[in-house]
Amino acid sequence: MTPANLAEAVLAAAHAVFTRRGLDPSVLPESVALERPRNPEHGDYASTIALQLSKRVGVPPRELAAALAEELGRTPGVKSVEIAGPGFLNLRLDPAAAGQLARQVVQAGQAYGSSDRLTGQRVNLEFVSANPTGPIHLGHTRWAAVGDSLRRILAAAGAEVTSEHYVNDAGAQIERFGRSLYAAARGEPAPEDGYPGEYVAEIATRIVAERADLLDLPADEALTVFQDRGYQLMLDEMRASLERFGVHFDVWFSERTLHGSGAVEHALGRLREQGHVYDADGAIWLRTTDFGDDKDRVLIRSNGELTYFAADSAYYINKRERGFDKCVYLLGADHHGYVNRLRAIAACAGDDPDFNIEILIGQLVNLVRNGVPVRLSKRAGNIITLDDIVDAVGVDAARYSLARSSTDSPLTLDVDEITKNSNDNPVHYVRYAHARIASLLRYAVDLGVTRGDDFDPGLLSHAKENELIKTLGEFPGVVATAAELREPHRIARYLEELAGTYHRFYDACRVLPVGDEPATDLTRARLWLVEASRVVLANGLALLGVSAPERM
Template sequence: MTPANLAEAVLAAAHAVFDRRGLDHSVLPESVTLERPRNPEHGDYASTVALQLSKRVGVPPRELAAALAEELARTPGVKSVDIAGPGFLNLRLDPAAAGQLAREVVQAGQAYGRSDRLTGQRVNLEFVSANPTGPIHLGHTRWAAVGDSLRRILAAAGAEVTSEHYVNDAGAQIERFGQSLYAAATGQPAPEEGYAGEYVTEIAERIVAERPELRDLPAEEAVPVFRDRGYQLMLDEMRTSLERFGVHFDVWFSERTLHSSGAIEHALGRLREQGHVYDADGAIWLRTTDFGDDKDRVLIRSNGELTYFAADSAYYIDKRERGFDKCVYLLGADHHGYVNRLRAIAACAGDDPDFNIEILIGQLVNLVRDGAPVRLSKRAGNIITLDEIVDAVGVDAARYSLARSSTDSPLTLDIDVITRNSNDNPVYYVQYAHARIASLLRRAADLGISRTDDFDPGLLSHERENDLLKALGEFPGVVATAAELREPHRIARYLEVLAGSYHRFNDACQVLPLGRTPVPAELTQARLWLVEATRVVLANGLALLGVSAPEQM
């Protein structure tokens, strides 16, 4: 029996009690929440539902708790229900009902943990969105890990998710990139506010190899060629780096298309129809101060030049007109000022900024080795690149370490720790639990022992088995909560708890009939089901983070 099944039983018991007593069913919640008691002696799960409902129906909480306990005691799989304090319900499951969860997990396989919590939601998830003027750097890498994990988690909770990378391929930075490439190709210094680093020279040399005549052309003819070809080569490199990191985008959206397709003019017309566009000082403005922004924003300058904000407005409206009811932006710490202005765009477009748009801000990442900051990149000059991080620690360690902490807080990654094969390395600790199970299953196969369809779940009554079953039962709820709160780190922290439960089980409960201690065949079968259920959940959880589940380490 999963916590979700037990919660449904508690709610069903409440409905039955209300029926018998003629109480108002409208005060009953759609669902109830169960908690794990801090002291295991108090039971497997606890509920405060009697306390929550007593005032609404005018029944003393202990009296209502007693009626609920009587009803729940008749529920198959519930061993006992005790009343504590002013009306807490402490529930214990029958070992057979608890152990049956192992079968449910194994039979569900990769589907275990998935739900329909967010079914019906169409989510556009935009993350990384790095300028195509340089390699993916460490800050982008955090969003790559978090964003791709969130994509997987949202899908597991039933949402229809499209991952999107916004390519800033219009504007001054692209022009400066073209000028920087031309300067590198002709032996000139980079222009003011231009781009430097070995990668600029590398790309310039590749372009010259394709078009040797460019060096002899006037700058006004050569720079556009360097700009357009350099942009494509940089974009290809970014795609390759991200794919190597396990991150695939469904859509690479070009900012240029907003200008060439008329999308900006269309968006400005829609915003004007909503009554939030006005003219002043020769410019065209959006009245965002009506919706929490600190100042109104210019859409078209007095010289007729479009602003970045005009493109941002058009991009949001384009997403909504593509059918997405939730637009989620994952932005870096230097974009904190974008929150109110993006929300104001949604409001000016006639949307609900508390529903249709979400902006998540991630904090900075630092990398250290031997207690000292890691040197800057030789290739990129003033940054550490995604490829260098992967080369240093591997995809699994990088993805897991970047996703396991809340994005609200700055993060320092110690290369020495996340590459160490020891229990103080979280990713190793979790992956080792999976590899340890795989090793046990190989030993079982060598002994000619395999799981049979029939086993007695009631045999899984050891304290460590009970702890492990409880942890397994929590996985679907953890996934649903991580999706709703947009917090992938909850998956990582859960996996560490589960891995700890398994390691303690493995140390206390012998599974195979090896050595001098005989294990009854029936108990071996029950524990093999439990072990396989744990392997399934570890693999499913790691997959949500884009991390492998190794068979051996």
């Protein structure tokens, strides 16, 4: 019996009690939350449903709890229900019912942890969205790890997710990048407002190699070639770096297409139809102050130039017209000012900013070695790049470490700490737990011991077995909560708890026979539990884009 099964049983008991007593069923919740008591002596799970409902129906909480306990006591798999304090329900499962979870996990395999919590939602998840004028840097790398993990978690919760990278290829930065490449090709220093770093010279050299006559062309023609080809080569390099990091985008959306397709004009027309566009001082404005922005925003300047805000408005409307219910933006720490203006765009377009748009702001990340900042990348000039990080610590250590902390807080990663083979290193601790299980299962094969096609779940009655079973049962709820709250770090912290729980189980409960001892029914039951633990560790690591090693 999973926690979800038990929660359904509690709700079913409440419906039965309400029907029998003639109480108003409309006050019953759609779902019931269960908690695991800190003290195992208080039961396997606890519910406060009697306390929550007593005032609404005019029944003393302990009286209501007693009626619920009597009803739940008839539920198969529920060993006992006790009333504590003012009306808490403490529930204990029969060992056989609890142990069934191992079978459910193993049989579900990679699907265990998935749910239909967000089924029906079409989500556009935009993250990284780095300017195509330089390599992916450290700040983008944090969002790459978090965003791709969130994509996986949302999909596991039933949402239809499209991951999207917005390519800022229509602004002045592209022209500056072209001039920087042209200068590098001519052996000149970068323009004052240009881009430094060896990567600029590398790309310039590649472009010249493709067009031997390029430097003989008039400057304006050469600049156009450097700008267009340099942008494409830089974009290809960004894609390659992200793919190496395990991050694949379904859509690379070009800002240029907004302007070339008439999407900006279409969006402005829609906003004007909604009554939020006005003309003043020769410019065209969007009245965003009606929806919480600190000032109205210019869409078209008095000289006829479109603003970035016009493109932002068109991009949001384009997403919605592509059929996405929710547009989720993952933005860097320097984008706090975008929150209200993006929400205002949604409201001006006639949408609900509390539902149709979400803006997540990530805090800064620093890379150190023994407390000393890691040197800046020579190739990139003045930044640490994604490739630098992968070269220094590897994909798994980087992704896990970047995703395991809430994005609300700044993050400092120590290169030596996140790469050492020690239980003090969370990524090693979790991955080692999976490798340790894989080793045990290989040894079982060598001994000729298999778990068989079935087992007696009632044999899994040891306290440490029970603790492990309950921890495994929490995984689907953790995934669903991580999806709803947009918090991938919940998966990492859960995996660390699971790894610790598994190690305690293994230390207390001998799994394989020793010497000439024969395998028993308990051996096979524990092998099912071990395999269930391996499945959940592997599934959780996969949601973070981290490998689950067979050997370490």
